[in-house]
Amino acid sequence: MSIDISRYIRVTSGVGAGANLGVRQLNAMLITTNPLCPTGTFLSFASAANVGSYFGTTSDEYKRATFYFGWVSKNVTSPQALNFWFWNEDADVPSRIYGKPNPALLPAFTAISSGSFTLTLGGATHTLTGINCSAAGSLSAVAGIIQTAIRAYSSGGSAWTGATVAFDATRGSFNLTSGASGDDSVAVTAAVSNDLASPLGWLAGAIFSNGQGARTIPDMLTQLNNTNDNFGSFAFMDALSLDEVVSAAEWNDSLPSNVKFMYSVPCTASNASALSSALRGIGGSTLTLAPLAAEYPEMCPMMILAATNYNGRSAVQNFMFQEFDLTPSVTTDGDADLYDSLLVNYYGRTQSAGQNVSFYQRGLMFGLASDPSDQNTYCNEIWFKSACTARLMNLLLALSRVSANSTGRAQILASLQEVIDLALFNGVISVGKPLNSTQKLYITNATGDNAAWHQVQDVGYWVGCVIESYVASGVTQWKATYTIIYSKDDTIRRIDGTDILI
Known part of the structure; x- marks a missing residue:
């Protein structure tokens, strides 16, 4: 026997930076x-x-x-x-159940003379018992028997008394529609014995659609x-x-x-x-x-x-x-x-x-002058924004803190740089695209840096981040505000040429 080493040294193990928020899938x-x-x-x-x-x-x-x-x-x-x-x-719609296709065959129902299941509908939950399917001559007849049993529960209100059950021969399923429309929920629980929910296909594999208001x-x-x-x-x-x-x-x-x-x-x-x-x-x-x-x-x-x-x-x-x-x-x-x-x-x-x-x-979109007018530019920015959001959220989730100082600023810029590097790799950011004088002036005014437009033109982007305070609910808090200016990937829609013969 010996004294446990943890009395003197205790080491805790865990995976660091395990949080991983994914980029949106743009399907x-x-x-x-x-x-x-x-x-x-x-x-x-x-x-x-x-x-x-x-x-x-x-x-x-x-x-x-x-x-x-x-x-x-x-x-x-x-x-x-x-x-x-x-x-x-x-418009208000009712609760619905679309049963699992290809339910039990007719003999499985005619063998049940006192069937049961529990149904939640119209705000009421009730166990239906004594359902006799032994004389059913078809699956449509089975649907009629189930409908009669549901409608007999008058305490459930119009959702029950007006409910319909039908067998859809094309889809091969028993379908239920509530007698009332509007916000509601629907659920089915199998009975312990003589269960009808399973042969009806109203358990696993069924489609349950809750009622919904307009x-x-x-x-x-x-x-x-x-x-x-x-x-x-x-x-x-x-x-x-x-x-x-x-x-x-x-x-x-x-x-x-x-x-x-x-x-x-x-x-x-x-x-x-x-x-x-x-x-x-x-x-x-x-x-x-x-x-x-x-x-x-x-x-x-x-x-x-x-x-x-x-x-x-x-x-x-x-x-x-x-x-x-x-x-x-x-x-x-x-x-x-x-x-x-x-x-x-x-x-x-x-x-x-x-x-x-x-x-x-021609791949065009609507919008104001500040909105992307090309489909490819718009969609590329959807991805770029989502990727930046995911990287920054992962930073906040992974680290114990992001400080409101130069260290925190550097961490944020490093996270953004990962996205920028990928955007250079996949072509979202265009390198070497000439800028006109208006674009150069805009970049200078936005960054306060007279050389920023050179970087956008030659490297494809400029990025900056500042740490600043703000007041929310009477409490002073801190935030990081970043700016990325990048050269979007414009695409050629037309080629003009001149043939000169000497």
Whole structure:
């Protein structure tokens, strides 16, 4: 026996700097009214096949997913995930259960003469007992028996007495819809014996969608942003009114952290002018001509962004001159001039030596003079801002403190330098781009450094950080304020040449 060494020396082990906040994955978000997408739930899929398994292969979600995942960029990269979120079109919706497809066969139900399960609906939880399915002649008849049992619980109110249960032969599932709409929750618990929840497919593998009160577009988007902001662009699958489009665009442009999402809007020849006029001056929105119901060109910029691997060398992309499996919507100079003047993007066709070539053009966005006007510049800044946020948050989480002094300033600048170095590597920051006199004066005024513009032009960036105090709730606190000025990666849309013959 001996005295434990910890009486004299005690060593504690642990992993330092273990916190690791990831950079946002800039995949696409499609906002759907399909009730198979549960309210308040962020759905993400890694393949078109997974989308088809969930929504069905005849769904618009699957058709869009097939187009989305099927595209390969010039850098030989593809989108890695496609996300979905439900919008109730500003109307109350009921709680729903979509059972797991391919439930038990009829003999499994007819063997139960006194079935049971517990259901939560309309604010009430009740155990249903004595459900006799022995005489059911079909799965639809089973659904009717379950519906009758649920409706018999009058104490549950209209959510129970007006509930419907049906067997969906196409999907192969038992589906329940509450008799009341509005904010609510729904849940099912299996019975200890003679359980019906499992054969109905209302346990693991079922889709539970809680009832939800009406949500305006800004309210819905705010809920989405607060729930999960791990996406880079969004679009609505259903056609919106002009006011609804503007409402979504204004919400996106008014976020405290601007340049966070790209909002992609489809238009037709009949509403292109009105939408263009309404979106002028609203940053973060882009408009694409989409005349065919079965094609989705408005998803092109979303796909390019999702397929950009910002960890790769020279990864950034020109959103123009990208080819997709689409029908050209603009084939004349007259139409091209019209839509270019409206800042409407389109899938256009040109030809040389009798060979047609079609590509997405011109990769433009709306906004004020201070907003990025190119899709590639806007999307690159989405990534750059997210990467800086993640690096700085990881710094705060990993260290015991970041001091309000020169040491803290150096730590912050070192964290930012990691992102800057990656931006130089992937092409977000452009080196050697000439600056005009106005840009030089702006950089000088913003930095207070007469030589700063030389660094931006020759090296690609200038970064500074100051430590300063501020007062919040009557208490003096300290913050670090950093400024990064970088040369954005402009892309060439046209080449002019002169042939001189001597």
